[in-house]
Every structure is written in structure tokens, then in C-alpha cells.
Amino acid sequence: MKRYLLPFLLLPLTALAAGERLPYACDNGSRIDISFAPAGDGPPQATLHFSDSELTLPQVPAASGALYRADNIRLQTQGDEAIFDDGKGNTRRCTQGTTPPPQATATPASSSFLDIAGSITYRQRIALPPDAILIVRIQDIARAGGRARQLAEQRIELGGRQVPIPFAATIDRDLIGKKAQVTVSARIERRGKLLFVSDKSYPALHNGQPLHVAMQLKQVGSGKAR
Numbered sequence: 001m002k003r004y005l006l007p008f009l010l011l012p013l014t015a016l017a018a019g020e021r022l023p024y025a026c027d028n029g030s031r032i033d034i035s036f037a038p039a040g041d042g043p044p045q046a047t048l049h050f051s052d053s054e055l056t057l058p059q060v061p062a063a064s065g066a067l068y069r070a071d072n073i074r075l076q077t078q079g080d081e082a083i084f085d086d087g088k089g090n091t092r093r094c095t096q097g098t099t100p101p102p103q104a105t106a107t108p109a110s111s112s113f114l115d116i117a118g119s120i121t122y123r124q125r126i127a128l129p130p131d132a133i134l135i136v137r138i139q140d141i142a143r144a145g146g147r148a149r150q151l152a153e154q155r156i157e158l159g160g161r162q163v164p165i166p167f168a169a170t171i172d173r174d175l176i177g178k179k180a181q182v183t184v185s186a187r188i189e190r191r192g193k194l195l196f197v198s199d200k201s202y203p204a205l206h207n208g209q210p211l212h213v214a215m216q217l218k219q220v221g222s223g224k225a226r
Helices: 002-008
Strands: 022-026 031-037 045-049 054-060 066-070 073-078 081-085 091-096 113-122 133-140 149-157 165-172 182-190 193-197 212-219
Touching: 031 081, 045 066, 045 073, 054 073, 066 165, 113 133, 113 182, 133 165, 149 165, 182 212
Parallel strands: 113 212
Antiparallel strands: 022 031, 022 091, 031 045, 045 054, 054 066, 066 073, 073 081, 081 091, 113 165, 133 149, 133 182, 182 193, 193 212
């Protein structure tokens, strides 16, 4: 995952993010300026402005507040509060403005997050076209009427990469109930045409803990993806 996520994270200072920069004072004495961009061609995103670089994180589903995440780097905001986890075990709790929150009130940023990861492959000995896109969906299928509730979706532009293809996504534990049946499905498309698809949903959790999901897709004939 890091091979294709990291290039868009660190941006030059000349690439200004849309939206006003809001100052946040953190419990470790540091300051972060954050700007928020609404949905355009992609999901809403938050840009963290540091002294010599910027870090842009796309928004992902969350039970409360707003969660922005790429790889293991996370920013969660609610009201004037923000929790930033740099993915290396360092967590900052921040408050909008110039007055930092008390250190005693700091809480772990990732306590309710579940990382769902795995790999995609197929049996056929054929190469994927360079403009193919892998779409991974995580859903809860334990709903009345048999309608699944989507928890997360990840779209990966493959750029010539071939199977096996790794994937990883984050869901908020608070989004699912005790009776949730969380599953993963995937499909590979090219210009709206479906090339490969999972013919079943793969379990993503066992006793509330994430499983490594190894999916084998089936090749399909011509036709538009649904």
C-alpha cells in the first residue's frame, strides 16, 4: 500500500490546499495548521501544513466526527478538537486556536479503528491493462431485508501492477454492531468494463478481530460493470 499512497501525501509548499488554514495547538507544545477541502472529483480531504511540507489525507467513514486517513496516518476531528496519529506511535491531541488541551486528557487516536487488509489474485495467466482499476468494498451484510451497508470503499489505480495486489482499508468499530457480519468484495474494471469480480463475499472479522483476506477473483465476459 505504501508504494502508491505515499507519493500524494507529501506535497510541496507551493501546492496550496483549498480552504482556510485553521491553527491547532497540541498537547506536546507543537502547532498544526489544517485546511479542509470539500468533495470535488474525489472524497473530502484535510491538509496538515507543517513548516517545510504538507500532508493530505482523504476522508473515510467514521461513526462520529470526521476521520481522515492514509496508510497508518490518521487525523480525527470533532468540533474544535483534533487527534493526529503519525502512524509511528506518536499521537497529538490538539484544539483549534492557540491554547493546547491538557496533556492528562489525551486519548489514543486509533482505539476504535479496525484495519482490514489482504490481497487480490486470479487464476488466469493474463496481464491486466495499465489503466485497470481495483475496487475493494467492505460491507456489513447483517441487515434486515438482506441489504448490505457499505462501510468503506477503496479504488486503486493499478498503473500496470499485476496480481497479487495488496489492499488495506480502515473502518470505525463504532460503525458496526455486535451482530455485524463484515465482509469484503472486489472487482477489477477498465474504462467502466468489468474484467474480474469476486463471486462471493469474504469474511473480514473473526471474534471481532480483523482477518487477512485473500480473495481470488473470477474473470467475466464483456459487458458494463454494475
